[in-house]
Amino acid sequence: MSVNVSEILNELLPYVAYVLMAIGVMAFLVSVITQVIKELPGIKEIPTAALVIVLSLILCPVALVALLSWLERPITWYMIFGCMIAAFIVALVAMDGWERVAEIWRRTKYSDTTVIDKDLKSKDL
Numbered sequence: 001m002s003v004n005v006s007e008i009l010n011e012l013l014p015y016v017a018y019v020l021m022a023i024g025v026m027a028f029l030v031s032v033i034t035q036v037i038k039e040l041p042g043i044k045e046i047p048t049a050a051l052v053i054v055l056s057l058i059l060c061p062v063a064l065v066a067l068l069s070w071l072e073r074p075i076t077w078y079m080i081f082g083c084m085i086a087a088f089i090v091a092l093v094a095m096d097g098w099e100r101v102a103e104i105w106r107r108t109k110y111s112d113t114t115v116i117d118k119d120l121k122s123k124d125l
Helices: 005-037 046-072 077-108 113-122
Strands: none
Touching: 005 046, 005 077, 046 077
16 A cells, blocks of 8 residues: 555645635634724723734634534534634734734834935935
8 A cells, every 4th residue: 555645635735725714814804803893992901912812712713613513513622722723823824914014004104204205315216
């Protein structure tokens, strides 16, 4: 009995794509919900990173349970465990994405046109 690596990869590749797509969708949902609720009065004092982690740890298992009940599959302990690990990956993707957007916004947001003029003069165009 020989193992054909190509066949194994062909069977595994669609599942890897599904997992990456699920992480992207969940990170998008966590990011959007974070941006919406972080301006609420009681949540304003909570650091954004902590809020993202908590939202990920809540939304990922809820999404898993909803998916498995829709597929009529049993929920096992290792699925929940894997979902918790995936929740941290989702939080990492969600935090890094918004941090980069905020960094770009801070770099391009000028309150005075003289700052723009100074920047343009200092760069070689």
